[in-house]
Amino acid sequence: MLSSMAFAQGKYGADSSKCVRNLSLYRDYYKQKSYDDAYKFWKIVYTICPASSERMYVDGANLVEYKLKKATTDEAKKAYVDSLKMVYDQRIANFGKEGYVLGRKGTDMLKYDQENIEEVYATLKKSIDLEGKGSGPGAIVSAMNASVLMEKKEKHDAAEVVAMFGTLSDILAANIAKYEGQKNGEYYLKAQEAVENIAGPYLNCDILVKMANDNYEKNKENADWMERTANLLDRKGCIDAPIFYTIAKTMHASNPSAVSAEKMGVMSLKNKKYQDAVNYFKQAIELAQDDKKMADYYIELAQAYSSMGSYSAARQNARKAAELRPGDGLPYIMIGDMIAGSSSACDFDDACKKKALYWLATDYYQRAKSVDPSMADKANAKIATYKPYYPTKEECFFLGIKEGDTVEIGCWIGESTTARF
Numbered sequence: 549m550l551s552s553m554a555f556a557q558g559k560y561g562a563d564s565s566k567c568v569r570n571l572s573l574y575r576d577y578y579k580q581k582s583y584d585d586a587y588k589f590w591k592i593v594y595t596i597c598p599a600s601s602e603r604m605y606v607d608g609a610n611l612v613e614y615k616l617k618k619a620t621t622d623e624a625k626k627a628y629v630d631s632l633k634m635v636y637d638q639r640i641a642n643f644g645k646e647g648y649v650l651g652r653k654g655t656d657m658l659k660y661d662q663e664n665i666e667e668v669y670a671t672l673k674k675s676i677d678l679e680g681k682g683s684g685p686g687a688i689v690s691a692m693n694a695s696v697l698m699e700k701k702e703k704h705d706a707a708e709v710v711a712m713f714g715t716l717s718d719i720l721a722a723n724i725a726k727y728e729g730q731k732n733g734e735y736y737l738k739a740q741e742a743v744e745n746i747a748g749p750y751l752n753c754d755i756l757v758k759m760a761n762d763n764y765e766k767n768k769e770n771a772d773w774m775e776r777t778a779n780l781l782d783r784k785g786c787i788d789a790p791i792f793y794t795i796a797k798t799m800h801a802s803n804p805s806a807v808s809a810e811k812m813g814v815m816s817l818k819n820k821k822y823q824d825a826v827n828y829f830k831q832a833i834e835l836a837q838d839d840k841k842m843a844d845y846y847i848e849l850a851q852a853y854s855s856m857g858s859y860s861a862a863r864q865n866a867r868k869a870a871e872l873r874p875g876d877g878l879p880y881i882m883i884g885d886m887i888a889g890s891s892s893a894c895d896f897d898d899a900c901k902k903k904a905l906y907w908l909a910t911d912y913y914q915r916a917k918s919v920d921p922s923m924a925d926k927a928n929a930k931i932a933t934y935k936p937y938y939p940t941k942e943e944c945f946f947l948g949i950k951e952g953d954t955v956e957i958g959c960w961i962g963e964s965t966t967a968r969f
Contacts (some may be wrong), residue, residue, distance in 0.1 A: 561597035571600060578607055587611045594635075598642050605639035609656070616660065629660050647678030651687030658690050658697075665701055669694040676715065681722045685739035688716050692743045696750075706750050713747040714759055717776070725772045744780060753786040760791045774799050778811050787818055806835035810845055817852055825852040843872040850882055857893075859886045860960045877920030881927065884912030887961055888934055894959030900947050903939035904955050908965040910934060941969045 560567040570592040577586035590611055593604055612635055616628035636653035640646050654672035661668060672691040676683050683691075695712040698704045720740045727733035744751075760777050767773040774795055781792045796811035813828030829849035836842040846869035853862035863883050870879040888909035896902035910931050917927040941951075944967065949955060953967045 559597070560600050563596060567593060567597035567600055571597075571604070574604075574607070578611070583611055583614045587615060594638075598638055602639065602643045605635055605643070608635045609652070613656065625660075629657075632656055632660070647675050647682070648684070648687075650675035651679065651684055651690070654694070655686055655690040658694055662697065665694065665697050666703055669698050669703070673712075676719070681719050683716075683719050685735045688719060688739050689742045689746070692716055692746045696746055699750075709747060709750045710755055710759075713743065713751065714763075716743050718773075721767075721770065721772045721776060724776075725770070740776065751780070751784060753781075753784060753789065756781055756784055756786055757789045757791055760789070760795065764791060764794065768798055769802075771799070771803060775807050778807070782811065782814060787814055804831070804835070806832045806837070806841060806845070809835060810848065813845075813848060813852070817848070817855065820855075822852055822856040826856070839872045843869040843876065846872065847878060847882070850879070854882070854886055859890065862886055875920055877916030877923030877927065880912045880916035880919070881923060881930070884909040884916065884930065887912065887957075888930075890959060890961065891937075894961070896959070898943075898947065900939045900944040900949060901955075901958070903937055903943065904965065904967070905957050905961065906934040906937050906939075907955070907968060908957050908961065908963055911965055938968065944969075 570589045574586045574589035574593060577583070577589065586607075590604065590608055593600060594608060609632060612628055612632045616625060616632065619625045619628055633653060636649055636656075640649050650671050654668055654675055657664070657668040657671060669691075672687060672694050675687050676691050679687070692712060695704075695709050699706055699709050717740075720736055720743065723736040724733055724740065727736060760781060763773070763777075767777075778792065778795045778799065781787060781789065781795075786792060792811075793815050796808060796815055799805070799808035800812050809828045809832035813825045813832060816822070816825035816828055826849060829845050829852055832845040833842055833849065836845055846865045850862040850865040850869065853859070853865060863886060866879040866882045870876065873879075887905050890905060891902060894902075894905070913927040913930050917924040944950075949967050951967055951969055954964050955967050956964050
């Protein structure tokens with residue numbers, strides 16, 4: 549679709565008037581979103597005066613992509629893919645910024661040229677190598693995706709995926725710290741989440757613990773690295789590793805925060821130091837600055853109280869989590885589980901009252917899936933588990949309890965439910 553260009557003399561080439569005229573025409577049509585017309589005049593500019601405007605290459609990539617999306621044959625699509633790559637190459641030749649432009653090129657190649665994944669990966673890797681900490685969020689996510697695709701196509705092994713993850717994680721940590729509180733920081737945070745999700749299947753505890761051990765000394769004063777690593781180890785279930793405790797303790801000693809307090813609470817809960825866990829989770833709640841995180845900490849505080857057998861306090865904190873995050877079914881699942889688990893702990897004097905708490909537990913499971921459809925499978929499974937333990941009509945007959953009656957549940961629970969047989 550496009551041919552390689554000879555470098556013309558001067559910014560506007562040998563025929564400057566023709567160049568300027570076509571520049572103006574393509575830009576006018578481009579602004580009007582008349583992309584087919586814009587493309588015709590843009591091609592002339594691209595051919596006769598390639599050094600006239602860097603913006604021409606930005607628009608050109610968009611125009612070629614527009615034509616690519618409209619192409620109806622494989623042959624035409626391939627030709628436009630080649631043209632798109634050429635636009636990026638000529639932009640580098642005329643205006644430099646090789647690392648940055650290769651990131652844009654590689655991202656587009658990842659979308660449209662995955663059959664040449666080795667070229668895609670090489671392009672993105674070179675971009676990351678050249679840009680380093682200056683790499684943009686889009687190029688970072690694309691590089692991670694390309695590395696995983698290389699492994700899936702057996703072009704390199706899982707170790708390469710992990711190595712790329714480590715490189716990108718360091719770049720992300722540096723930029724998140726650099727742009728803290730700024731819009732750019734939000735973009736890098738989203739990129740970090742994406743990179744961790746993409747690489748997730750390759751990140752087992754052996755790999756993550758080794759990475760944490762290898763990088764701890766040089767990063768122990770880097771709060772962003774410490775927090776990210778602790779969170780990753782936590783999410784992947786690697787909290788038994790000594791390095792997790794080391795990181796959590798260092799974070800909390802040097803700069804107590806909601807995150808460090810929460811990690812100490814997790815460690816204490818894991819080690820069955822329940823009162824310590826309660827204290828740390830309470831501290832995390834005090835230091836938390838947003839409702840989403842605070843809801844998480846209330847859930848964990850509820851877990852600590854539940855582990856101690858303090859079910860009333862556990863329920864109270866689960867309800868606080870539900871208030872902060874109304875669309876989350878987990879607090880209701882937790883309360884239902886505590887109620888269902890109290891059958892033997894509570895000293896009920898008859899079978900009907902002893903089993904009636906399963907009705908109440910079911911009420912909470914129903915509430916969980918009504919506010920949070922993603923919890924439906926879990927809630928339904930629990931309902932199915934406890935339904936066979938509902939009291940029978942015969943067991944409730946002597947108490948005068950009939951279908952639809954309100955039944956008071958005593959012990960620590962102190963709630964009512966509806967009889968159903």
